[in-house]
Structures are given as C-alpha cells and as structure tokens.
Amino acid sequence: MNTSDLSGLPVSEKLRIVTQLWDEIASSPEHIIVPPDVIREASRRSAELDADPSIAIDEDELWRRVDG
Numbered sequence: 001m002n003t004s005d006l007s008g009l010p011v012s013e014k015l016r017i018v019t020q021l022w023d024e025i026a027s028s029p030e031h032i033i034v035p036p037d038v039i040r041e042a043s044r045r046s047a048e049l050d051a052d053p054s055i056a057i058d059e060d061e062l063w064r065r066v067d068g
Helices: 011-027 036-051 059-067
Strands: none
Touching: none
C-alpha cells in the first residue's frame, strides 16, 4: 500500500483508519519493539517530571491544548 493514497482522504476518514489500525495492533499477540531512542526519551521525560512535578498539566489543560 502506498500511503500517499491516503493524503486525499478527509481527516475523519484518516482518523477512522488510524483507530482501526490501533485497535488491531492493541489486540495483536505480537510483541511491539520500542526503539531505544524512544525509551531514552520517555525515561528523560519521566525523570524531568519527577524532578519538577510543577511542570505537569491537568486534564483540562491537556484538552485545551488538544482542541486548540
């Protein structure tokens, strides 16, 4: 499949496809290999939050940022 074929789809259809793919991945027994750089970045962010919990945002702020 050529992913450029998806570029012309409306956002709602792209989200439907992403959701369907995510659900299939989540239900798959196959192990997901997380690249070391992703693990390092997650660890760095976790340590940053542990060092300064005031940088956290609450759920309302999260959705304000998501919704724009």
